[in-house]
Amino acid sequence: MSIGGIKPKHQRLVLVVIALVALIGAGLLAAWALRNQASYFYLPAEMAAKPPEQGRAVRLGGMVETGSIKTEADGVTIHFIVGDGKARIPVSFRGIVPDLFKEGSGAVAEGRIGPDGTFVADNLLAKHDERYVPREMKDMTAQQARATVAETQ
Amino acid sequence: MHGFANPARFLRLARWLTMPCLVAGVVIAAAALWWGLLRAPADALQGDSVRILYLHVPAAWLGMWGWGAIAAASFAELVWRHPLAAIAARAAAVPGAFYTVLCLASGSLWGRPAWGAWWVWDGRLTSMLVLLFLYFAYMALADAAGRDGDGNSRLAAIFGLVGAVNIPIIHYSVIWWNSLHQPPSISMGKSAMASDFLYPLLVSVLGFTLIFAGVVLARMRAILADSQAEARLRRKAMSEDAG
Numbered sequence: 374m375s376i377g378g379i380k381p382k383h384q385r386l387v388l389v390v391i392a393l394v395a396l397i398g399a400g401l402l403a404a405w406a407l408r409n410q411a412s413y414f415y416l417p418a419e420m421a422a423k424p425p426e427q428g429r430a431v432r433l434g435g436m437v438e439t440g441s442i443k444t445e446a447d448g449v450t451i452h453f454i455v456g457d458g459k460a461r462i463p464v465s466f467r468g469i470v471p472d473l474f475k476e477g478s479g480a481v482a483e484g485r486i487g488p489d490g491t492f493v494a495d496n497l498l499a500k501h502d503e504r505y506v507p508r509e510m511k512d513m514t515a516q517q518a519r520a521t522v523a524e525t526q
Numbered sequence: 527m528h529g530f531a532n533p534a535r536f537l538r539l540a541r542w543l544t545m546p547c548l549v550a551g552v553v554i555a556a557a558a559l560w561w562g563l564l565r566a567p568a569d570a571l572q573g574d575s576v577r578i579l580y581l582h583v584p585a586a587w588l589g590m591w592g593w594g595a596i597a598a599a600s601f602a603e604l605v606w607r608h609p610l611a612a613i614a615a616r617a618a619a620v621p622g623a624f625y626t627v628l629c630l631a632s633g634s635l636w637g638r639p640a641w642g643a644w645w646v647w648d649g650r651l652t653s654m655l656v657l658l659f660l661y662f663a664y665m666a667l668a669d670a671a672g673r674d675g676d677g678n679s680r681l682a683a684i685f686g687l688v689g690a691v692n693i694p695i696i697h698y699s700v701i702w703w704n705s706l707h708q709p710p711s712i713s714m715g716k717s718a719m720a721s722d723f724l725y726p727l728l729v730s731v732l733g734f735t736l737i738f739a740g741v742v743l744a745r746m747r748a749i750l751a752d753s754q755a756e757a758r759l760r761r762k763a764m765s766e767d768a769g
Contacts, residue, residue: 386605393601393687400691404702412704413648434704471642473571481706498641503711505576505719507567 414481421460424486433462433492434481434500442476455480455492466494473499533750536610540743547740555584555733562726569723576723578636583727584734585628589657590693592622592738593686596664597693600686603679610746612679615686616668617745621738623661630654641706649699650707653692660689672749 414434425431441454450467479500562580569576595618603611671678700709711719
């Protein structure tokens, strides 16, 4: 059985390839349409442009601004600022922070926006980037930096 | 490729290759884990917990390549009707699912110290869990088709191709969507990972890949032997009926 003298093998090849292209196209379009809904958190710029309703549980993710972490007198309540270079949002959190929660590093806060515009987090997650650097190498560059400083003095 | 359409010729090669793959894989993977867990440096930010990556990354890649193998074999079955393709796809499902479980479990153990959570529903973790469920569905479908005889394995092959849509979604999930999981460290010819971490990781990937290949060959031989034994029983039953 062949149409127009094409071998059945080639006919199947063309059909399967067309089906595959259509399928992958549909999958990618669906994933693209989901790009806002499937995001795990809002960026500070998105939250500043379109603030969620007060009291609605959302996640906010960005970089913890250097020098912004302040601990209250009770020792477990902290205030810090999450930014993405375009907007800065103050966050407060009461509890134990993850080990990798540091200034200048990524963080995701789960909570809701308060009446004064502060994001009140009831859970805090640390987000690290894709770079991996050995501890020794980091120390070595610090030593090299010190050596360079000593040489120039 | 059609040189191996003859199961007897394939079996001769597979019998010869299975053990070397498994032995070399176990030796290389063990050496890579020894290197990664005991000899490689700790990460500047994460400390010793970074060592989980020598298990987590090979498991994640092979979980995805496992489905890639199913999809490629399904394609060969649908287009060329290659007699061994359905068997190869069935054989790849179990090790692929095993590596996916290994990836999810090791990732969970890593997530607790690094992120502060065992599990989050972000794009990467969710699409990887979907891959595991696809493996379960594929295994159920392919086993049912195998039990019915070989006429029905086309349905499993179509499912194998449709499920392949999830593979690019897993890869791009951390690029398209904000996620807690970090973007890929290693892409074509580039690595954001210091070579102290990269070399033991690549050796580990080689070791686990050889184990994967050995298990697929062993399972293909087992499935072929099974169907041959079944055919022999059927012939015997028929000749007894006749006689």
